[in-house]
Amino acid sequence: MHDIRTIRDTPEAFDAALARRGLSPMSSDLLALDSARRACITAAEAALAERNAASKQVGAAKAKGDEAEFERLRALVADKKAEIARLEDEARDKDAALRDALLGIPNLPDADVPDGADEADNVEIDRWGTPRAFDFKPVEHFEIPGVVPGMDFETAAKLSGSRFVLLRGAIARVHRALAQFMLDTHTGENGLVEHMTPVLVRDDAMLGTDKLPKFGDDSFLTREGYWLIPTSEVTLTYSVAGDVLDEATLPRRMTAHTLCFRSEAGSAGRDTAGMLRQHQFEKVEMVSVTHPDHSRAELDRMTRCAEGILEALGLPYRTVVLCTGDMGFGARRTHDIEVWLPGQNTYREISSCSTTGDFQARRMNARFKPAGGGKPEFVHTLNGSGLAVGRCLIAVLENGQQADGSVVLPEVLGPWLGGKLTITAGGVLA
Missing domain, CATH: 1.10.287.40 (Serine-tRNA synthetase, tRNA binding domain)
Structure with a gap:
């Protein structure tokens, strides 16, 4: 605000x-x-x-x-x-x-954010890895023979309707392994503190993290008046609402793996094939609460944490700065990381890291006490995907697909998969 x-x-x-x-x-x-x-x-x-x-x-x-x-x-x-x-x-x-x-007024862009109308005006700032040269035509994740038995959209539709998926067997295990790998990396190497948060929140938490009133139509509201979180950015960030923190405790770097829910009322017809855009998905979120003088450096650090996950998995990506016309409502500056999907022959967003400045802090009255004395000041808050688990699964499957319909998985996942790094054409982890 x-x-x-x-x-x-x-x-x-x-x-x-x-x-x-x-x-x-x-x-x-x-x-x-x-x-x-x-x-x-x-x-x-x-x-x-x-x-x-x-x-x-x-x-x-x-x-x-x-x-x-x-x-x-x-x-x-x-x-x-x-x-x-x-x-x-x-x-x-x-x-x-x-x-x-x-x-109802969006955040103001930082001075160095590029001007532009839409995603075509975003500016690439980094690129890593070379897309694999296939000796066959790669297909999308849901078309890979080894994936088909473990990615069931028909049963999910019977249970819940469109834009849901039921994962089973090898695919469910790889999905779980990815989330565990991300959490262990963020907590063991990147200095983030793991949290397990609620997925149902009150109006104040959604309002304080700029999800209301702007995105009410894109979120799920229960009959009892609770909102299903669109991301644990809401719960992690709002955990400091109303607090006056000691400057010495900043930055606070948090992570959580949660279910996320989005109705996406305005996205009908977009990415409906496969599990790229779902009503229910999982994400490992990163949130930082920091001193205003350090928020830009913290954004760069958070971006590197997300990029590091992709590099460890061997997934080519590019990082872009969103232009003013493509930037989210609450952001001052946003770095989108786009992973290479050979089935679509393009890069697709897998992480979005943003600094909101004091925009959220004012809405939820989150402040810190300066070490040198003086009146409390508003903290700065940042959030980023580290990463979207489902989209990471898609990238791992598509980049690892083989001509015989099997999938070779990244070696780094070995400890979480019992050393089994192949999904056979029949859908078995071997």
């Missing part, structure tokens, strides 16, 4: 930053609402002072026996009381309207 005081001080800069996102100026409407809110507060304070002064005079008028003055002052006190209540109600209404308006 944005700080109205900053908008008051630099309205032109605020509108210019919005323009980079393709949005019309908003500062004048916001400042008019803010001015009206503050006018109500000032008027209420003035009415309170008049009521207090009149209240003091009531006793004196009664003591003097001045009945007319006594009644006038009593009526004035009653009028001011009603006026104060009306003005306070108006101020609350205007404050709520201003907050709602600010909650």
Whole structure:
């Protein structure tokens, strides 16, 4: 959420930053609402002072026996009381309207984020690995003979409808091994602290992590009023809501492996084949809570943690900086990592690492106490996939497919697969 005081001080800069996102100026409407809110507060304070002064005079008028003055002052006190209540109600209404308006405005891009309209304007900043040269035409993951027995969309549709999958046997085990490999790498080598979080959260957690109100239609809401998390970014980040942290405890680097749920109401018809875009999926998430001076360096570090997973698996990838037109609602800067999928003959997103600055921290009032003293300041929060487990499974299967329908798995997964690194054409781990 944005700080109205900053908008008051630099309205032109605020509108210019919005323009980079393709949005019309908003500062004048916001400042008019803010001015009206503050006018109500000032008027209420003035009415309170008049009521207090009149209240003091009531006793004196009664003591003097001045009945007319006594009644006038009593009526004035009653009028001011009603006026104060009306003005306070108006101020609350205007404050709520201003907050709602600010909650609906996306974060402002960092100065070095490239301008652009859509993904075609994203800028590549890194590339690793060379896509494998196949001596046969590679197919998509769900078409590989060795995968077909363990990736069941028909049964999943019978259970839950479209955009679900039932994994079994070798495929289920490789999926689990990938998640364990990611967690063990992040905790053992990258210094992240593992968490196991709820997957049901209240409105405040979704609001504080900028998922509401913007993405309400793309999320699942239970009858009891709980939201199914779209990612454990929500739970990990909101774990510091309302806290004042000691600067010495920063950065806090967290990871969690959870189920994730997205209704994706606006994505009908996109990537419906296979398990690339599902309503239910698993992800190993990374979240950092850090000092404002260190958030950019933390973004680069988080990006390297995700890239390192792909490198260990031997999966070619490229990393891009998202342009202003393709960047997410809450991000100041985003690095997307795209893995090579030979079945599609293209790179596809497998991780998105973003710094939100103090955008989320303001919404959830997460601050830190400076080591040198002074008032608490808002922390900066970052989040990134480390990685999306299902998409990583897709990449491992497609890049490891063989002409006979089997799949050769990355050696690094050996400890989690009992040393068995081949899925036979019949779907058996061997």
